[in-house]
Amino acid sequence: EAEVAQSPRYKITEKSQAVAFWCDPISGHATLYWYRQILGQGPELLVQFQDESVVDDSQLPKDRFSAERLKGVDSTLKIQPAELGDSAMYLCASNRDRGSADTQYFGPGTRLTVL
Amino acid sequence: GNSVTQMEGPVTLSEEAFLTINCTYTATGYPSLFWYVQYPGEGLQLLLKATKADDKGSNKGFEATYRKETTSFHLEKGSVQVSDSAVYFCASAPSGTYKYIFGTGTRLKVLA
Numbered sequence: 001e002a003e004v005a006q007s008p009r010y011k012i013t014e015k016s017q018a019v020a021f022w023c024d025p026i027s028g029h030a031t032l033y034w035y036r037q038i039l040g041q042g043p044e045l046l047v048q049f050q051d052e053s054v055v056d057d058s059q060l061p062k063d064r065f066s067a068e069r070l071k072g073v074d075s076t077l078k079i080q081p082a083e084l085g086d087s088a089m090y091l092c093a094s095n096r097d098r099g100s101a102d103t104q105y106f107g108p109g110t111r112l113t114v115l
Numbered sequence: 116g117n118s119v120t121q122m123e124g125p126v127t128l129s130e131e132a133f134l135t136i137n138c139t140y141t142a143t144g145y146p147s148l149f150w151y152v153q154y155p156g157e158g159l160q161l162l163l164k165a166t167k168a169d170d171k172g173s174n175k176g177f178e179a180t181y182r183k184e185t186t187s188f189h190l191e192k193g194s195v196q197v198s199d200s201a202v203y204f205c206a207s208a209p210s211g212t213y214k215y216i217f218g219t220g221t222r223l224k225v226l227a
Contacts, residue, residue, distance in 0.1 A: 004158070031213070042119075042204050042217030043159070056214070091158055103149075104215060106158035 002026040004107035006092050012113045018080035021110045024073070025094030033104060034067055034077050037089040049075060082114045117142045117209050121218035124202075128195055128225050136190040136221045138179075138205035146207040148172075148181055148188040149215070153202045162190075162203070195225045 005024040013019050025032050030051050035043035046065065048056040051072040060067065064083070069075040079086055089111050093104040122137040140146060147166045151159040163172030168183035177192045188205060205218040 006158075040219070042206070042219050043215075044217070045214055048213065093159075103161050103164065106151075106160070108156075108158045 004092055004094055004105055006090075006107035006110055008110055009108060010111050010113075012115065013082050014115050015084055016081040018078065019082050019112060020079075021077045021090050021092075021112075023075045023077070023092030023107060025075075025092070026105055029094035029096055029105075030072070031095050031097060032069060032075050033093040034075070035091040035093065037091055037109070039088070043091055046077070079112075082112075084114050087112055087114045117146070117207065117216050119205050119207050119216050119218040121203075121205050121221050124220070124222040126221060126223050128223070130197055130225055130227055131194045132225075134190070134192040134195045134199075134223065136203055136205075136223070138188045138190065138218060140186050140188065140205075140207045140216075142186075142207055142209045144210040145183070146209045148179070149206040149208070150177070150179055150188070150190050151204045151206060151217075153204065153220070155201075159204060195223070197225045197227050199223060200225045 007022050032049045034046045037043040047060045047067045049069045052069050067077045089109045091109045092107045095102045095104045118141050120139050149164045150162040152162045153159050163174045165172040165181035168181050171180045179188050179190045202220045202222045204220045206215045208215050
């Protein structure tokens with residue numbers, strides 16, 4: 001069964017450093033999402049791509065966060081500089097289209113700890 | 116605005132007990148509704164979903180019915196197992212949007 005791949009699974013960094021996370025969605029899935037999940041809470045959407053285009057980044061802290069999906073396949077989420085409050089699980093998800101009834105498939109996540 | 120409210124956990128049950136995790140939503144129109152499960156150290160896995168009123172989603176012994184009149188989508192299982200121990204998230208996707216809105220999650224612990 002196809003899965004969403006993410007790496008690294010764990011990342012520990014010091015504040016003010018740069019970090020990057022990678023996601024490879026299920027083959028053929030045009031839509032890709034990045035979520036942030038703070039411990040004890042549900043995931044919150046950071047950014048959504050349709051192919052290579054950003055369609056929603058309204059919740060992305062653009063002063064320090066950036067995301068790209070250059071060829072419309074895999075994607076990178078970057079934080080620079082990292083802050084203590086960025087410690088969280090970063091989840092990637094994908095689905096075939098943007099319809100609300102279409103299931104989103106999640107990767108295993110990257111757990112970020114900022115010291 | 117759109118929101119999802121779940122019962123707070125943790126919920127601790129003995130094996131073979133009956134499970135109910137409450138979920139209510141607020142939304143304009145008729146959202147699609149989902150239950151996801153998250154095992155320790157893993158991402159979210161879809162457990163079941165319903166896309167219109169009175170639909171019942173079911174999977175692995177879990178069920179949830181889309182109740183428009185009470186704006187609810189409660190998760191139930193007749194006999195839980197230790198392996199069901201996880202965090203369960205209710206989510207809605209308001210009609211006409213792609214955005215999932217997640218509840219805060221309910222941790223379930225099943226004791227042997």
